[in-house]
Amino acid sequence: MDMQIAQSSDYVASSQLKASYQTLQSIEPDDFFAMYSLFSRYYDGTSLEEFSEDFKVKSGAIILRDGTGSIQGFSTQEISEFAFENERYTVIFSGDTIVDHHHWGQQALNYEWMRFTGVTSRNMNTEKLYWFLIVKGHRTYRYLQAFYKNFYPAYNLDTNEMDQKLLHFLAADKYKQNYCANSGVVKFAAAKCRLKDEWAEIPLKDRPRPAVQYFLKRNPGYQRGDELACLCQLSAENHRPFVRRLFLNAQSVG
Template structure:
């Protein structure tokens, strides 16, 4: 299995071929979508993580939106993940996660004094497990309750962004018709994974994931909230700064 290389690209600089390849890969794994819906969602983001193999073929991506708002009178910055997928031939590689974490450190360097949070919508157990792999504290979690302030921030962000489609009681985003759900072949969860406490928790909190329901998750992106490997990547991005993080080109 060839190693993948991760790049940070500005969405408005992505060429037509890259956008078409992104949708083709996404459509292979997700139903309930269309190229129009996909491109509209992509246009709402500022950045994209692009994964390429040694032949320069696109093998994965994630889109990122960043904004600032006020929470209880204080500014907070939000890093929001959009559509994300990696070709199954490369599952197990961490190029996407490592590139993303490095970039989150670069974003933090823009405004060190302002809390930076990752708002993540989780459609599948693999994505949910990333939180435990790289962060010390995140919500919701099977082994800790969600503090009132964190729940209030999650509710504010999700309500502002998704309105009536977000249920604050369940913490789940639900659309009457799917805006993208894992196809049946990819939605199945192996029994060995079902026994994991974090996977069981995800299934309990988001039983409708197979229809495209998304669990709202939140973690603070700070130096002290990273697990050791993530902390090194985050610090590297922080020290390098934002422009250095997006100076690479996948073209």
């Protein structure tokens, strides 16, 4: 996953961006192909077949549209329940995520994420909700710090033992031998989906950031497509104040 930006040749200027979560069954074929078109402009090492196979196992996607209804971004989501060490957890796994660069900095997708996670928290059958993701780029890693107080791994926090075990369990369960528990990185033997060179380069202004330096230390092979496994508990207490209200509102009324 990488909350990066991509160029779209069919950009239509619009200030009326709207994001909504759609179940897999409600996404029309034309929208699916529009999503792949946007994704493939931004990533190397992908194919329609691989994108489709990954898409099929998701629960749905948060889709960002402009005033004409054209897709300007999306983030696929998979909701699952896991039993681990005598407790059950609900886990949201975020997959392919991209936003057209004309809309970089928009907040509609972020607000819908908060609404989506709040509704998921309200409807789940377990006591705890976690966000599990694997991160290709520094921008996504910095989103964790922007929205949440505690997440793992973090440059300024020690991972508690239980969350470390849960992270290892989830990553090993999903990626099997491609996950290295010692490094916390998912590596694929064959070249997989990776950021195109023009987007993988980290701007000079961002390199000094502590979070960026830590991401590079933990995932030095990000340009090859290596991904850092991350985990964050989606409790009201763990949200930073400016997004906590959005989460709680959705948790209580949907």
